[in-house]
Amino acid sequence: MKEVRWHARAGQGAKTVSQLLAEAGLLAGSSVQAFPEYGPERRGAPMRAYTRISDKAIRRHDPVAAPDIVIVLEPTLVNEMNVAEGLSDDGVVLVDTNELPESLKGVNARAIPALKIAHDHGLKFSNVVMLGAAAAAGGIPLVNIQDAAVKKLGKRLDADSLRAAIAEGYACLA
Amino acid sequence: MAVKTQEGAQLLTGGEAVAYAMAQIDPDVFPVYPITPQTPIIQTFAKLAANGKATTEIVNVESEHSAMSAAIGSAMAGARTMTATSSQGLALMAEVVYIAAGMRAPIVMAVGNRALSAPLNIHCDHSDSMMIRDSGVIQIFAESVQEAYDHAVMAARISEHPDVMLPVLVCQDGFTLTHSEEPLVLTPDEDVKDFVGEYKVPLPLLDTEQVTTKGIFALQDYYTELRYQMNAAMEAAETVIADVFAEYSQLVDRPFSMLEEYELEGAEKVIFLMGSTAGTIKDVVDDLRTEGEKVGLLRLVSYRPFPAEAIRRALEPVKEVIVLDRSDAPGSVPSLHAEMAAALYGSSTKLRAHVFGLGGRELVPAEGRAIFAGEAPTHIGLRS
Numbered sequence: 001m002k003e004v005r006w007h008a009r010a011g012q013g014a015k016t017v018s019q020l021l022a023e024a025g026l027l028a029g030s031s032v033q034a035f036p037e038y039g040p041e042r043r044g045a046p047m048r049a050y051t052r053i054s055d056k057a058i059r060r061h062d063p064v065a066a067p068d069i070v071i072v073l074e075p076t077l078v079n080e081m082n083v084a085e086g087l088s089d090d091g092v093v094l095v096d097t098n099e100l101p102e103s104l105k106g107v108n109a110r111a112i113p114a115l116k117i118a119h120d121h122g123l124k125f126s127n128v129v130m131l132g133a134a135a136a137a138g139g140i141p142l143v144n145i146q147d148a149a150v151k152k153l154g155k156r157l158d159a160d161s162l163r164a165a166i167a168e169g170y171a172c173l174a
Numbered sequence: 175m176a177v178k179t180q181e182g183a184q185l186l187t188g189g190e191a192v193a194y195a196m197a198q199i200d201p202d203v204f205p206v207y208p209i210t211p212q213t214p215i216i217q218t219f220a221k222l223a224a225n226g227k228a229t230t231e232i233v234n235v236e237s238e239h240s241a242m243s244a245a246i247g248s249a250m251a252g253a254r255t256m257t258a259t260s261s262q263g264l265a266l267m268a269e270v271v272y273i274a275a276g277m278r279a280p281i282v283m284a285v286g287n288r289a290l291s292a293p294l295n296i297h298c299d300h301s302d303s304m305m306i307r308d309s310g311v312i313q314i315f316a317e318s319v320q321e322a323y324d325h326a327v328m329a330a331r332i333s334e335h336p337d338v339m340l341p342v343l344v345c346q347d348g349f350t351l352t353h354s355e356e357p358l359v360l361t362p363d364e365d366v367k368d369f370v371g372e373y374k375v376p377l378p379l380l381d382t383e384q385v386t387t388k389g390i391f392a393l394q395d396y397y398t399e400l401r402y403q404m405n406a407a408m409e410a411a412e413t414v415i416a417d418v419f420a421e422y423s424q425l426v427d428r429p430f431s432m433l434e435e436y437e438l439e440g441a442e443k444v445i446f447l448m449g450s451t452a453g454t455i456k457d458v459v460d461d462l463r464t465e466g467e468k469v470g471l472l473r474l475v476s477y478r479p480f481p482a483e484a485i486r487r488a489l490e491p492v493k494e495v496i497v498l499d500r501s502d503a504p505g506s507v508p509s510l511h512a513e514m515a516a517a518l519y520g521s522s523t524k525l526r527a528h529v530f531g532l533g534g535r536e537l538v539p540a541e542g543r544a545i546f547a548g549e550a551p552t553h554i555g556l557r558s
Contacts, residue, residue: 019355023185026357032185035354038296059318059453061350062536 001054002138003064007083008073011043013127016152017071018049020131023148024140025053033058046077053138067091069137071130078103094133094173096126112172121165128153128162132169142170186358188319188351189214192258192284192344195326197222197230198366201282202253202373205233205244209263210296211286211348216258230256238263242270242281249279250388252378254330257281260348261288264302268309274341275310275404277389280333280375281341283311284326287449287500288348289533297534298348300448300500303477304509310404311341312411313477315448317434319356322346324422324430327361330370331418337410339375345477347450349534361426369425408479415476432476433484437463441470443546444489446514447498448474451530451537458542469546474510482517489523496545497527498537498554530554 004021008014015036022034033052039045050064066086072078075097084093084107093109095101100111112133114126123129128149135145146163153162186194193215196204204223206216216232223230235241241257248255259267264285274281287303289295303313312332316322325344333342346352361369377386392400412432419430434452437459438444445455452473462469472488472495474480489495495518499508506512511527518525528550530537535555544550 019185022355026183026185031357033354033356034185035350038349058356060457060539061347061354061450061453062538065538 001052001056001058002069003067003088004051004053004069004071004134004138005064005067006049006051006071006073007077007081008047008049008127009043009077010038010045010047012073013125014047014049014073017127017131017134018051020145020148020152021051021134021138021140022053023152024135024144025051025138027144027148028140030054031056031058037063046080053140069094069134071134072096073127073130075101084109092137094130094137096130110172112169114169117168118165121161121168123157123161123165129165129169132166133172135166136170136173142167145170181359183357183359185355186319187214187353187355188316188322188346189286189353190218191319191323191358192326192346193218193222194360195323195366196256196282196284197228198361198363199254199256199327199330199370200228201230201256203233203245203248203255204230204257205235205241205248205255206257207235207238207241207259207263209238209260211288211352212258212260212263212284214352215284215286238267239270242267242274245281246270246274246277246279249274249281249375250277250379252373252375252380254334254373255279255281256283258284258286260286261290261302265290265305268306271306271311271341272309276400278339278404278407279341280330280339282326282329282333283341283343285343285345286348286352287345295533296348298350298500299532299534300345301502303343303345304501307478307509310408311343311478312338312408312415313343313345314415315475315477316344316346316351317450317452317473319351319354320358320428322351323358323360324426324428327366327369328418328422328430332411332415334373334375335414335418336376338407338414340404340407340411345449350450350536359426365425369422412476412479412481415479430475432481433488434471434473434475435488436471436473438470438472438488438492440468442468442493443496444470444472444492444494445496445498445542445545446472446474446485446510447500448477448510449500451498451500454537454539455542458539458546461539462543462546467546480513482513485514485517486521489518489521492523494524494526497525498530498545499527500529500531502529502532528552528554
């Protein structure tokens with residue numbers, strides 16, 4: 001089982017990508033689960049979302065406490081909380097930033113310049129680039145994550161740009 | 175590796191899943207007022223109806239009190255009627271829920287279970303359902319998104335059965351299921367329609383050939399008899415639920431039970447609870463079984479009617495049952511604890527009880543192990 005925890009501010013699309021990762025896992029033939037964790041709902045507040053992907057049916061309903069992959073969509077959050085809390089022994093933290101913050105020294109963390117990549121492809125939001133990186137870290141085939149994203153977002157965003165941005169995020173972990 | 179059980183599955187939240195089931199059934203009337211975490215249910219249903227998937231008349235009322243009042247009028251008039259609510263909405267509706275049951279209105283209501291204020295909390299526990307436990311409504315609790323969907327398909331058949339004629343609440347844990355995406359296999363539209371069948375409740379108010387009175391007075395003369403009949407209907411519901419579960423199980427090839435027995439074979443300690451946390455406990459049971467511990471799980475699906483005899487039978491050989499209530503009862507013990515004690519009266523099975531999961535504090539596997547080991551506090555996860 002791969003367990004993923006997403007950190008973001010409400011409105012950055014963490015819930016959407018947590019679900020898209022699950023959708024891609026389902027397309028790849030795995031059992032999946034995706035759920036957000038809200039406080040009082042308000043835009044801009046820190047929130048978490050979770051994705052589980054497993055070869056066996058997923059029955060548990062507790063939040064992910066020992067993630068294999070942590071995705072941080074909002075880099076300023078690393079100053080407000082320990083995003084690496086409970087990280088599994090061979091787990092990885094992926095942060096949407098150009099340079100890793102000091103506070104993640106000693107953690108197996110990677111900077112993904114997702115916003116820049118998104119802009120390069122004419123996209124406003126970097127969440128889909130981070131989705132690509134998350135899929136690579138989780139061993140989900142690229143085509144599954146692209147198909148899942150295009151199915152859900154293809155009406156609002158250009159499909160080719162979406163596929164290219166996701167592929168570039170995916171390649172960051174290659 | 176493909177997971178065999180989810181052939182043809184799609185990802186939906188519990189809220190969306192129940193809305194799909196209801197749209198497939200296509201009730202005549204759906205009076206409703208939004209409230210977190212129920213809102214995705216009516217939101218999805220309204221979208222499906224707007225897209226032509228259902229022909230239902232959705233009535234946007236001004237409160238949950240009005241929602242259930244309108245539902246009763248609609249059901250009495252002879253229309254298949256559904257609604258949905260949570261928490262404070264159910265609290266506001268409670269007065270009318272008793273009336274729906276007393277008038278024997280076969281209404282199906284989806285519930286996203288949520289804690290009651292104060293303090294204000296939007297997350298799951300079962301306090302809202304407990305508040306109307308003696309109202310005469312049937313309450314069925316799901317463990318997963320798939321089960322919430324399946325229960326919603328089956329609910330109308332149970333509610334409208336001539337031996338029952340009581341409202342059925344299709345309960346799922348707020349957020350934990352209502353907002354959680356899990357793989358779901360939808361039953362084909364035609365199969366749902368065939369399974370549920372035409373709405374044929376006897377003596378509708380609008381039948382001018384056979385004129386009837388609804389909402390009658392019954393004083394010292396007949397009130398007792400009418401309450402007695404509700405008890406009899408609830409008793410009959412045990413058989414009806416078992417039959418409907420069995421028939422639907424044949425259709426979709428998934429097992430359903432009012433009382434799920436998990437690893438009870440040779441079990442010495444058994445946890446008893448309702449809802450989505452059962453999934454977490456199943457993982458704990460599997461781990462402890464691997465380590466040689468004789469543990470199991472008895473999951474209550476049908477809270478009302480409460481299958482006391484079946485529970486007693488299932489626990490006959492068990493040394494200790496540990497009841498986990500997802501609600502509390504200041505000044506006494508919560509519902510499952512009290513009702514388990516009644517079911518076990520005179521039995522040699524020992525009883526221990528905890529309160530867990532209030533206001534959305536999810537039980538984690540380590541706590542499940544501590545509960546089995548007898549090392550958990552009365553309120554699971556209580557901060558010191």
